[in-house]
């Protein structure tokens with residue numbers, strides 16, 4: 001029956017939920033997921049279609065087959081993960097937006113073993129009794145770092161906060177003005193310090209602070225001396241910063257704990273590989289820090305975590321802080337961290353830990369890979385594209401080593417059809433998404449952060465994006 005209102009006719013022509021449910025592909029989805037889930041997705045599509053008809057927008061196809069296609073697409077999309085693996089072609093090794101450190105094979109194996117089963121997280125197998133969840137990792141950390149005790153929390157920001165809150169709430173913390181830094185956009189030493197309940201006592205100037213400045217600031221209210229690795233920034237020119245050894249002498253004499261936030265969790269000396277100014281945790285402890293803290297997912301190359309290590313008495317006090325419960329980590333983190341640390345114990349960290357392998361990758365290897373990749377790309381890509389190999393730099397990133405750019409070979413891509421911005425956006429929408437750097441009118445691909453097994457999906461994605 002035709003009515004006066006053509007829109008009403010269209011609305012009536014929309015198939016019912018049950019009609020769509022009976023189509024064979026939908027039956028498959030009901031078996032795979034559940035009837036309730038599929039019905040809900042069908043209802044969402046039908047609601048969209050009704051809206052489109054009412055608004056008089058482009059008359060949607062109301063055939064059951066076309067609508068089934070829309071529902072299938074939606075079902076597929078709603079079940080594909082939102083957190084996805086991407087190809088990092090930026091050359092930034094520790095890219096915070098891209099999840100920082102990719103885990104080692106050992107760590108991934110440990111995760112898959114422990115994640116789907118029960119584990120002895122807080123259970124001492126030898127005694128058949130309850131234990132502390134830090135115990136297993138502590139043995140390993142103590143051995144690697146050469147200290148008395150260690151504990152693990154959610155990240156290094158939490159580590160700094162807990163140290164200050166436990167050891168200095170209501171009292172003064174002496175910090176050099178040159179170290180009152182902001183890291184990663186929201187981690188500001190003065191803010192964390194204030195929230196912890198500690199009182200900031202700034203000493204020295206931005207570029208020069210001497211041991212005597214610390215000494216002059218020490219009084220009855222001083223709870224600790226804090227050193228912060230300035231991570232993402234450097235002052236050049238006339239600068240002065242006391243050696244840790246000088247501060248140790250002062251801290252011992254005045255009986256005040258000396259704490260160093262070293263940031264990156266560097267556990268092997270990377271200076272032979274061009275990484276300067278990254279103190280190792282072992283060196284900091286050996287030079288006299290009573291406590292150090294650092295991230296698990298920066299240069300250490302493990303999962304997100306914060307490690308606090310050093311004097312047993314201090315670590316025990318931190319462990320007993322009731323706030324510890326709000327920062328504790330789960331079995332997956334312990335498992336991945338333990339497997340990552342094992343590579344340091346066996347002396348195979350540079351080979352086995354991805355971030356260390358990427359940072360120490362010889363530039364000759366990158367030149368060879370880039371040239372080979374460029375040749376393959378030129379053969380397959382449309383002629384509207386130019387591919388050039390140019391010398392450039394990768395960076396460690398993650399707020400580490402701003403003074404240590406790493407020599408690399410970049411592929412510079414230019415298209416006569418797309419602007420660099422459009423190209424970048426097309427690369428981002430590939431599967432897997434490809435993330436590149438832009439420079440002027442070129443998209444730059446740095447193979448340092450692309451694993452060799454990703455070269456083939458990278459090439460395919462580039463060709464699709466350029467076509």
Ligand SMILES: *Cc1c(COP(=O)(O)O)cnc(C)c1O
Pocket residue numbers: 155156157158160183184187228229230231232261262263264294295296305306398399
């Ligand atoms: C990165 C960094 C932090 C914060 O560490 P997260 O693990 O990201 O919380 C704190 N202090 C320093 C010196 C850092 O470099």
